[in-house]
Amino acid sequence: MKEAQLLTPVVTAFDVEGNLDKQANKNIYDFLINGGIDGLVIMGSTGEFFSMQYSQKLELIDLVVDHVKNRTKVFIGTACMSTEETIALSNYAISAGADGVMIISPYYFALSDESIEYYYDHIAGEVKGDIYLYNFPARTGHDLSPEVTLNLLRKHENIKGYKDTVTDMAHTRKLIQIVQSEYPDFMIYSGFDENFAHNILSGGNGCIGGLSNVYPEIFSEWVKAINAKNLEKVAAIQKIVNKMMELYDIGNPFIPITKKAMMIRGVALQEFCQKPFIIPNQKQTELIESLLIEIDGLMDKQ
Template sequence: MKAKFLTPVVTAFDKDGNIDHQANKNVYDHLINGGVDGIVVMGSTGEFFTMTMEQKKELIKLAVEYINERTRVYIGTSCMSTDETIELSNYAHEVGAHAVMIISPYYFSLSRESIELFYDIVAERTKANIYLYNFPDRTGYDLTPEITLSLVRKHKNIVGYKDTVTVMGHTRQLIDVMHKEFPDFEVYSGFDENFAHNILCGGAGCIGGLSNLAPEICAAWVKAINAKDFEKVAEIQKIINEMMAIYDIGTPFIPIVKKAMILRGVEMQDYCTVPFIQANEEQTAKIKSLMENTKLI
C-alpha cells in the first residue's frame, strides 16, 4: 500500500473556550496546502477529552463541510461510555467523515474480555469504518495483536489501527499478525520519527503531530518513500529527529505545537482548554530556536 501521513490536528479555541471557526479553517487550509494525506479531527492533539458533546459535533460539522473532500477526514470519536462513542461515531458518519478513530476507555486497566466487549458493542452499532487507537501510556493497557485480530475477524468495519508506542517491535508484530489474514489492514505509527520504519515493515504510515507545523516536510517524506528515494528519506528523517524535541519543551505539548504554528504564520491563537497553559517566554524562545535550526522560520 502507498504510504500516508495523517495529521492529528490541533483544535483552535477562542479565549472563552469556544470553537474558533475561522482559525480552524485556517489550520485546515494550512495542512491541505502542505499536502498531508488526511486530517484526524479530535485525536489526542485535538483536546477531545476536555470538549463537550455539543462542541465535538460543532467541530465535526465544521471540519467535514469546510474541508469538502479536499483531503480525507477522520474523526476521533472516543468517549468514556459506549453510548456516547456510538452516538458521536454515527454523527460523524452521517455528516460525511471518511472514518472514525476510537481509543477504548481509560483510567481503569481493562481485561481482554472488557476491551473486546467495548469494541464489539461500538462496531456493531456504528455505521462508520473504524480505526482502533492504541495508546498504552494513556489507557494503562495494550490493544494486542491477538485482540485486534479477533476484533477484525468479527467486524468488517474495523479497517485500521494507530499504534502510539515508542517501540517499533510492537507495531511490526501487529503488522505481521494482521497482514497474514488481512493484507489491506492499515497500521499507522503514532510517533513521527517511526514513519519510515513503519513503511519498511509493511505499515500504512504515520498519524503524527509534527505535521501540524510542518505539513510540507511530512508530505515530502511520503513522496520520497513512495518513490523509493531513500537518500531523501534519510535526509528528512534527520530533520524529523531534530524536530521531535518540540514534544519535550512543555507538558503537555499541545500549547507548544500551537505556538509553533503561529510562528509559522498560521492565523490562530494558542488558547487551549483548561488546564493546559500557553507557552511562556522561555518555552517560546526554545520553540523559535528549534524552528530556526530546522529552517521552519
C-alpha cells in the same frame, strides 16, 4: 512496500473563553491541505477531545466536513467516556460525511483483553461506517493486542485500521506481522512521527503524527520520497524530523507548544487550549523559536 500515507492529528483552535475559534480552525485545515497532508484526524489526542463538550464536538464535525469538502480525507476521533455517547458521536460523524472514525479504548481503569474486545465488539456492531482502532497504552493503561485485534476483525468488516501510539517500533512491527498475515489490507499507522519510515519498511501504512501540524510540507515530501523509493531523501528528511521531535520536550503536554510553533510559522490561530493546559511562557517560546530556526536551516540544506 505499501503506498505510504501521513495523516495529521489536528490541533483544535479555541478562543480565550474556550469556545471553538471557527475561522482559526478553517485556517488550520487549509494550511494542512495546502501542505499536502493525506488526511486529517479531528479530535484525536492532539485535538484535545478529552476536554471538549459534546456540543462542541458536534459543532466541530460539521465545521470540518463542510469546510474541507472532500479535498482530503477526514477522520473523526469519537471516543467518549460512555459507550453510548461514543456510538452516537460516531454515527453523527459518519452521517455528516466523515470518511471514518477513530476510537481509543476507555481510559482511567486498565482493562482486561476480554473487556477491550467486548467494548469494541459492541461499538463495531452499532457504528454504521469505518472504524479505526486507537491504541495508546500510556494514556489508557492497557494495550490493544494483535490477538484481540484479530478477533475483532474476524467479526467486523467495518474495522479498517489501527493507530499504534507507542515509542517501541517492535510493538508495531509485531502487530503488522500478526494481523496483516491474515488481513493484508488492514491499515496500521504509527503514532510517533519519527517512526514513519520504519513503519513503512516493516509493512505498515505510515503515520498519524502531531508534528505535521507545524511542517506539513516536510511530511508530504517524506511521503513522496518513500513512495518514489528515494532512500537518500528519506534519510535526509528523517534527520529533520529527528530534530523536530525536540518540540515534544519543550513542554508537557506538547499541545500548547505545537500551537505556538504553528503561530510562529504564520498560521492564523490563537494559542489558547482547554484548561488545565497552560500557554507557553517566554523561555519556552524562545526555545521554540530557536528550534524552528534550526529546522529551517536543515530544510534549506536539502
